[in-house]
Amino acid sequence: MTSPRHVRRTPAGAAAAQAIPVPVLRRMPGYLQALRQFRTEGLEWVSCTRLAGRLGLDPALARKDFTALDITGKPKTGFPVTGLIRAIESCLGWDNVRDAFLVGAGSLGRALLGYRGFREHGLNIVAAFDTDPGKIGSSLHGTQVLPLSKLAGLARRMRVAIGIIATPAAAAQEVADLMVAGGLRAIWNFAPTSLSIPPEVLVENEDLSRTLAVLSQRLQARRALELEENG
Amino acid sequence: MTSPRHVRRTPAGAAAAQAIPVPVLRRMPGYLQALRQFRTEGLEWVSCTRLAGRLGLDPALARKDFTALDITGKPKTGFPVTGLIRAIESCLGWDNVRDAFLVGAGSLGRALLGYRGFREHGLNIVAAFDTDPGKIGSSLHGTQVLPLSKLAGLARRMRVAIGIIATPAAAAQEVADLMVAGGLRAIWNFAPTSLSIPPEVLVENEDLSRTLAVLSQRLQARRALELEENG
DNA sequence: TCTTAATCGTGAAATTAAGCACGTTAAAAA
DNA sequence: TTTTTAACGTGCTTAATTTCACGATTAAGA
Numbered sequence: 001m002t003s004p005r006h007v008r009r010t011p012a013g014a015a016a017a018q019a020i021p022v023p024v025l026r027r028m029p030g031y032l033q034a035l036r037q038f039r040t041e042g043l044e045w046v047s048c049t050r051l052a053g054r055l056g057l058d059p060a061l062a063r064k065d066f067t068a069l070d071i072t073g074k075p076k077t078g079f080p081v082t083g084l085i086r087a088i089e090s091c092l093g094w095d096n097v098r099d100a101f102l103v104g105a106g107s108l109g110r111a112l113l114g115y116r117g118f119r120e121h122g123l124n125i126v127a128a129f130d131t132d133p134g135k136i137g138s139s140l141h142g143t144q145v146l147p148l149s150k151l152a153g154l155a156r157r158m159r160v161a162i163g164i165i166a167t168p169a170a171a172a173q174e175v176a177d178l179m180v181a182g183g184l185r186a187i188w189n190f191a192p193t194s195l196s197i198p199p200e201v202l203v204e205n206e207d208l209s210r211t212l213a214v215l216s217q218r219l220q221a222r223r224a225l226e227l228e229e230n231g
Numbered sequence: 232m233t234s235p236r237h238v239r240r241t242p243a244g245a246a247a248a249q250a251i252p253v254p255v256l257r258r259m260p261g262y263l264q265a266l267r268q269f270r271t272e273g274l275e276w277v278s279c280t281r282l283a284g285r286l287g288l289d290p291a292l293a294r295k296d297f298t299a300l301d302i303t304g305k306p307k308t309g310f311p312v313t314g315l316i317r318a319i320e321s322c323l324g325w326d327n328v329r330d331a332f333l334v335g336a337g338s339l340g341r342a343l344l345g346y347r348g349f350r351e352h353g354l355n356i357v358a359a360f361d362t363d364p365g366k367i368g369s370s371l372h373g374t375q376v377l378p379l380s381k382l383a384g385l386a387r388r389m390r391v392a393i394g395i396i397a398t399p400a401a402a403a404q405e406v407a408d409l410m411v412a413g414g415l416r417a418i419w420n421f422a423p424t425s426l427s428i429p430p431e432v433l434v435e436n437e438d439l440s441r442t443l444a445v446l447s448q449r450l451q452a453r454r455a456l457e458l459e460e461n462g
Numbered sequence: 463t464c465t466t467a468a469t470c471g472t473g474a475a476a477t478t479a480a481g482c483a484c485g486t487t488a489a490a491a492a
Numbered sequence: 493t494t495t496t497t498a499a500c501g502t503g504c505t506t507a508a509t510t511t512c513a514c515g516a517t518t519a520a521g522a
Contacts, residue, residue: 023509025448029440033400033423047469055425058511063470075470075517092444093451107372111342117423121440122447141338161450169264186450188443192264192348194286202453204446208437209260209352212419213323215435216353217256219392219417220324222433254479278499289481294500306487306500 020068020091027065028088029121030055035085047078094122101155101184103175104166105130105138105145108190112166113141123162127154131171148178155182162186169193251299251322258296259319260352261286266316278309325353330391332415334406335398336361336369336376339421343397344372354393358385362402379409386413393417400424 034054038046048062066079071087073079089095102109102125112118113125129148130136136147146154154160163179165172165187172191179187179201186202189195197203265285269277279293297310302318304310320326333340333356343349344356360379361367367378377385385391394410396403396418403422410418410432417433420426428434 019452020448021509022445025445026441028448029423029438029444030425034425049469059469060472060511060513061509064472064510067471073470074519076468076519078469091448093447098447098450107342107345111338114338121443123443162446185453186446188446192260194261194265202446202449204442206439206442207260209348210257211435211437212352212354213260214253214256215393215417215419215433216324216329217251217259217322218433219329221250222416252479280499290499291481291483291501292479295480295502298501304500305489307489307498309499 024065024068025092027055027057027061028092031062031065032085032088035081035088039081039085043081045078046081046084048073050078089122092122094120097122097124098162099124099126099158099160100162100164100188101125101127101129101151101160101179102143102164102166103129103148103151103179104168104171104190105132105135105140106166106168109166110140112164112190113143125164126158126160148175151178152182155179155184160184162188165189165191167191255296255299256323258288258292259323262293262296263316263319266312266319270312270316274312276309277312277315279304281309320353323353325351328353328355329393330355330357330389331393331395331419332356332358332360332382332386332391332410333374333395333397334360334379334382334410335396335402335421336363336366336371337397337399340397341371343395343421344374356395357389357391379406382409383413386410386415391415393419396420396422398422 031051034051035046038051048059048066052059052062063073066073066084066087069084069087069091071079071083086095097119100123102112105113105128109128109130113128118125125143128140128143128145129151130145131148135145138145155163160182161184163175163182163184163186165175165179167175169191172189172193173195176187176189176195176197180198184201187195187197187204189203189205190207192207192209194205195203262282265282266277269282279290279297283290283293294304297304297315297318300315300318300322302310302314317326328350331354333343336344336359340359340361344359349356356374359371359374359376360382361376362379366376369376386394391413392415394406394413394415394417396406396410398406400422403420403424404426407418407420407426407428411429415432418426418428418435420434420436421438423438423440425436426434
């Protein structure tokens with residue numbers, strides 16, 4: 001008789017299970033980064049205590065987070081470092097690379113194209129698009145810049161699933177519409193604007209000003225406090 | 232008799248009040264962006280209903296968020312657009328510009344230097360630093376690139392409070408130490424690594440891979456679901 | 463072999479955030 | 493002037509997230 005010890009939340013088998021909460025997913029890259037560091041240090045096993053300690057998290061939180069993975073730890077020993085790395089990568093879909101299109105060959109777009117690390121995050125930017133004739137035809141970090149008008153057709157033909165928007169805010173909605181038309185399934189939006197997108201297309205907004213808001217408000221509050229206490 | 236109608240959470244006056252929760256602060260830039268758009272459309276008053284609607288949020292959430300501000304709305308009318316903009320900017324400390332140092336003149340650093348919008352977010356990058364002799368002395372988007380060794384001294388002399396780390400992960404901790412030594416009060420870290428920093432220095436990590444983790448896991452989960460349902 | 467100690471997995475408690483509901487208020491309409 | 497309506501502010505409810513606590517398990521040492 002088959003005995004399912006754990007409810008699989010990851011694909012592999014069985015019914016579609018609970019969605020992994022966003023806060024959990026957002027912690028995964030941090031674990032991964034620390035684990036890779038442990039691996040280069042030659043460590044083969046690591047406990048949640050040590051791993052969470054390095055990241056400033058509660059050990060119980062790490063243990064709970066890892067219940068979303070297809071891996072289980074051993075008492076007294078912890079988790080196998082490489083096994084845990086693989087489990088996280090598999091959970092995030094970072095174990096096989098997906099092609100992506102990037103739109104906007106400005107400074108942000110160029111920076112994203114220049115970042116080699118995306119490969120390790122399951123992302124391969126295969127083409128860039130822009131409307132500026134001065135940029136079209138050039139090559140940035142080995143990636144061709146093509147006219148935006150070709151996006152939808154190429155996306156369909158190449159079965160690209162992910163689009164990255166790195167344009168000014170004013171152009172973002174138009175680009176998003178083209179991406180939807182091209183059948184892309186997920187959009188990573190760096191433009192500081194909210195997009196309207198049909199629900200079957202995933203969107204994640206990357207807005208630097210959100211983090212900056214936290215930083216600058218806290219700094220200001222701390223300043224105000226000091227002023228109040230001292231002189 | 233003095234009647235304090237509202238507890239001020241913002242500076243202005245009185246006791247140090249409750250810290251504004253991070254989720255609230257992270258929504259503020261979104262409000263701001265929508266409000267600026269409304270302003271260019273000529274709107275003078277806006278209700279939470281309409282504002283939240285544009286951003287896909289619950290109106291009550293917006294109202295609750297605005298209790299952290301030094302502004303109050305009018306029934307039937309809502310909030311004055313420019314007043315609300317000012318109140319949010321003041322809350323975040325974006326109403327007066329702060330100088331910042333940036334370390335790392337690679338592609339990410341150049342992109343950040345090239346982004347003109349930081350001025351509107353209270354941030355003015357006054358100098359960049361690097362260790363690469365090929366970059367030192369050059370000028371990027373009008374900003375001088377200086378040797379990293381000068382950071383601490385200049386930070387003290389110029390009373391710079393904010394540091395931006397845009398280096399590879401391997402160099403980040405060393406740069407952070409220099410920033411602490413230079414008396415910086417807040418660090419915006421773009422390197423994918425966790426820093427150890429004394430508690431009197433604020434740190435916010437900007438890690439693109441966190442958002443990417445959410446996007447790619449969701450995409451993968453959706454794919455798995457489709458495969459299960461259809462063929 | 464037996465004891466000790468570190469860690470796992472997990473249910474329960476606490477904390478935090480989001481959504482709802484309702485009394486109050488001000489503008490506009492009757 | 494009175495009525496109607498849209499929206500505010502806020503206490504209460506619900507949901508989500510984190511932390512605590514503890515029994516179970518396994519490696520290592522006595």
